[in-house]
Amino acid sequence: MSLLGQDRSNAVAKVFSLPEICQRIAHVLDRSTIAACLRVSRACNAAWLPILWYTIDAGKHWHHPAFRNSLSKHSGLIRILKCSRYDDISLLFNTQSNKDTLCENLLTLVLPKTTLINQKDHVRLLLQNPQLRDLSLTFHDDPSSHYSALVDAVGELRFLRRLAFDENKTLQVSTLETILTQCNSSLQELSFKGTHAYKHPFGSGEEFASGLLPIASAPEQITDGIRNLSQDTEIEIKGSFGILSLCMDNVACTQDLLLNLGSRFPLLNRLSLRESVEVYFSQDFPERLARRCPKIKYLDISSTEDMDDDTIARLIASFPNLQTFRASDTRFGDRSLVALIENCRDLTVLDIGAAYGIQGHMVQLLFERCWSLRRLDAWNVSVNVADMIKEAYGGVKGPSAIASGRQHLDTSVSNHNSPITFRQWACHGIESLAMRFDYDACVLTEDEQRLFPPSKARIFVYEQLSKLSKLKYLAITGSLLDAEDQYESGYTNEGDEEDDTSFDVPEIMWMSKNWPSLVSIQGLHEEDDELVIEWLREHRPDISLDDEEID
Structure with missing residues (x-):
C-alpha cells in the first residue's frame, strides 16, 4: 500500500472511530446502503x-x-x-448454529x-433476556387458563x-394483578393501546380496584393515596402500584375503568386517551380522577370526539400541574383555553391543532x-x-376579565396623538410554533380599523x-401574511453587505437573522419561489423547508 493510500486509510479509520460521526452518517443512509458499505470497507463494517x-x-x-445465517452470527448485537x-x-x-442462545x-x-x-x-426468549426494559405482549387465548x-x-x-398489552x-x-405484583419494583409504564372491543378486556376494572372506589352514599376521604370509608363499610384494601404512565389510546374506556385504574396508580403523572371512543364523563369525573391521581402532568385527549x-375545561382545571396538554382534533375551545391560562402556569407544550372556536384575544392572553410555553401547535x-x-x-x-370575554381599547387609543403601549408576549423561550394568522376587522371600530390596518397588524x-x-x-400562514401590502412591514436588510436583492419575500431573510437556532420553516414562502429557496440554500443550508425531513 502506498503512503498516500495508508494515510487515507488511517484518516478513514479515525473518522469511524468517533461514534457521534458514525451515527450522524448512518442516520442519512438507508439499510441497504449501510449493508453495501459493510461489504467493501472494514472501517464501515466495524462502525456500522x-x-x-x-x-x-x-x-x-x-x-x-441468508438472513437467518447472518442472524445466527450477529444476534448478540x-x-x-x-x-x-x-x-x-x-x-x-431454528436458526441456531451450535449456539445455545440467540438474542x-x-x-x-x-x-x-x-x-x-x-x-x-x-x-424461552424472555428467560434469556432478564435485562428487558420494554415488552409488548398480546395474548391470543384466555391467559388465566393456558399461559x-x-x-x-x-x-x-x-x-x-x-x-x-396492545x-x-x-x-x-x-x-x-399477578404481573403488576411481581414487577412492582421496576414497572413504570402500562399500555392498553389499540383495544377495539366495545368493552375493555377486563371490563370496568371493579375487581382490580377491589373496593377502593367508594360505595354509593359512603363518605369518602383520601390520605396518602389510600381510601378510607366509614367503619361499618367492609372493603378489601389492595396495595397501589408505582405506575407513572398509562396509555389508553384507541380504547373503548368508560370513566369507571379510568377511576378504577387511577385508584391503584396514585403516582400516575402521564395519561393518554388519544383516539379513545365512547368516552363520556360526568361533571364530577375530572375532580374524582384528580383526587386519585393528583400528580398528572401530561394529558393527551387528541381525537376524542x-x-x-x-x-x-373541567378536566384541565382539575390538574393545575399540567405541563403537556394535547387536544388536537377535539372540541377544545375558549373555555378550555381559559382553564389553561388560569390554572396551568407551568404549561410547556400545548397541541390544539385543528381545534375550533379559538378567539384571538384568548391566544394573546x-x-x-x-x-413557560416551549411548544405550541395550533396549525x-x-x-x-x-x-x-x-x-x-x-x-x-380584574380577574373576571378573561372569562367575561373581549377587552376594549383605552380611550387614549382613539387619540392618535397619545402614546400607545401594549402588553408583550412573555413566552420568549418558545422553540416550536405553528399557527395561522388571519385578519378580520369586524371586531374593530372604524377608528380602530384606521389605527390598525393589516400592515400595522403584520408589524x-x-x-x-x-x-x-x-x-x-x-x-405560520394565514391571510394576514398573504396580503398585498405585506412588504410594508418595515423589516428590510439595510446595511447588510451580502444583500443586494429585491426578493419577493424579504421576511425570510429577516427571519434567518433574528432566529439563529431555526432549523425548519413553513408558510412564509411559496414552493415555486426559486429565488427564495436559492437564497436559503446558499446562506442558510441548515434550514429545512416545508415537508423536508429534519435532521
Whole structure:
C-alpha cells in the first residue's frame, strides 16, 4: 500500500472511530446502503455493524436462508426485536448454529400473538433476556387458563419499565394483578393501546380496584393515596402500584375503568386517551380522577370526539400541574383555553391543532401569561390578529376579565396623538410554533380599523415574533401574511453587505437573522419561489423547508 493510500486509510479509520460521526452518517443512509458499505470497507463494517443490527423488525426476510445465517452470527448485537408473525420466534430458534442462545442482549421486545404453539419459545426468549426494559405482549387465548408459565416469565423481568398489552381482547384481571405484583419494583409504564372491543378486556376494572372506589352514599376521604370509608363499610384494601404512565389510546374506556385504574396508580403523572371512543364523563369525573391521581402532568385527549369544551375545561382545571396538554382534533375551545391560562402556569407544550372556536384575544392572553410555553401547535387554527391587538392594547380589568370575554381599547387609543403601549408576549423561550394568522376587522371600530390596518397588524405580529430568539421550528400562514401590502412591514436588510436583492419575500431573510437556532420553516414562502429557496440554500443550508425531513 502506498503512503498516500495508508494515510487515507488511517484518516478513514479515525473518522469511524468517533461514534457521534458514525451515527450522524448512518442516520442519512438507508439499510441497504449501510449493508453495501459493510461489504467493501472494514472501517464501515466495524462502525456500522452494531447500528445495522441494533433494531430488527421481523418480516418476510426472516424466511430467507441468508438472513437467518447472518442472524445466527450477529444476534448478540440486537437490542430491539419486533416480531409480528406467528412463526417468527420459531424461526429464530431454528436458526441456531451450535449456539445455545440467540438474542440474549435485548432491551425492547415486541412479541407476536401468543398461541399454545409458540408459548414455549416466548417463555424461552424472555428467560434469556432478564435485562428487558420494554415488552409488548398480546395474548391470543384466555391467559388465566393456558399461559401461567408465560405470566411467570414476565414477572421475573426485574428491570422491566414498560409493559404493553396492545391489541388484547382477553386480558384477565387476575393476570394483570399477578404481573403488576411481581414487577412492582421496576414497572413504570402500562399500555392498553389499540383495544377495539366495545368493552375493555377486563371490563370496568371493579375487581382490580377491589373496593377502593367508594360505595354509593359512603363518605369518602383520601390520605396518602389510600381510601378510607366509614367503619361499618367492609372493603378489601389492595396495595397501589408505582405506575407513572398509562396509555389508553384507541380504547373503548368508560370513566369507571379510568377511576378504577387511577385508584391503584396514585403516582400516575402521564395519561393518554388519544383516539379513545365512547368516552363520556360526568361533571364530577375530572375532580374524582384528580383526587386519585393528583400528580398528572401530561394529558393527551387528541381525537376524542365525545368531550365537549366544558368537559375539557373541567378536566384541565382539575390538574393545575399540567405541563403537556394535547387536544388536537377535539372540541377544545375558549373555555378550555381559559382553564389553561388560569390554572396551568407551568404549561410547556400545548397541541390544539385543528381545534375550533379559538378567539384571538384568548391566544394573546396565552402568550402573555404562559411564560413557560416551549411548544405550541395550533396549525389550522385561525387566529384573528385584529382581536389579538384589541386585547393587547385594552388591558385586563380584574380577574373576571378573561372569562367575561373581549377587552376594549383605552380611550387614549382613539387619540392618535397619545402614546400607545401594549402588553408583550412573555413566552420568549418558545422553540416550536405553528399557527395561522388571519385578519378580520369586524371586531374593530372604524377608528380602530384606521389605527390598525393589516400592515400595522403584520408589524405587531413580527415584532412579537422577533423576541422569540430560541425558535427552532416555525410554521405560520394565514391571510394576514398573504396580503398585498405585506412588504410594508418595515423589516428590510439595510446595511447588510451580502444583500443586494429585491426578493419577493424579504421576511425570510429577516427571519434567518433574528432566529439563529431555526432549523425548519413553513408558510412564509411559496414552493415555486426559486429565488427564495436559492437564497436559503446558499446562506442558510441548515434550514429545512416545508415537508423536508429534519435532521
